Amino acid sequence: QSVLTQPPSVSGAPGQRVTISCTGSSSNIGAGYDVHWYQQLPGTAPKLLIYGSTNRPSGVPDRFSGSKSGTSASLAITGLQAEDEADYYCQSYDSSLRVFGGGTKLTVL
């Protein structure tokens, strides 16, 4: 059981908007710790997608955005594309140790 809770799967049609939630508690996200998001394409290593809850590294399209409120965070993807089909993981901190969400599989219909 992961410390951070994500839905196992989400789906959307090309061009649509989807969101992935990451729910924590007062000892991690609610304590003010940043949330980072990673994208893992099939058969590849994870890649940093969003850092500091809302920031995109250079090269990440602005179709990807992050937000955080209270004990939860969200990743939004607009203008869904076939190449967005991947696993997405949130990551934060709990008792100063790094914790991941269980991951969400995004299917582009």
Next chain:
Amino acid sequence: EVQLVESGGGLVQPGRSLRLSCAASGFTFDDYAMHWVRQAPGKGLEWVSGISWNSGTIVYADSVKGRFTISRDNAKNSLYLQMNSLRPEDTALYYCATSIVVVIAPFDYWGQGTLVTVSS
């Protein structure tokens, strides 16, 4: 270009030891903290251990504390993970990853991983 290349994985019996290595290039190695993150087959990501740029701060996940030892050699641009008393539940793809500081910072770059299988 940042490159992280893990090696040392393989099949090992329960209770035995294994040492993983991660060779880094394309960036100033001793400017970064380094980590090991693992992924069991078909499962999610699990952070294992992290080490600061000068080895002054070392942290472990509870699941490996007392069995695994992380270390680095800045002269060789290399990161290591000594894994002792291995268990079947340690079976996973082990990634090395960078972060600007050991405690509060994202994993900026990842290697492609090395597979560890613990089985009799």
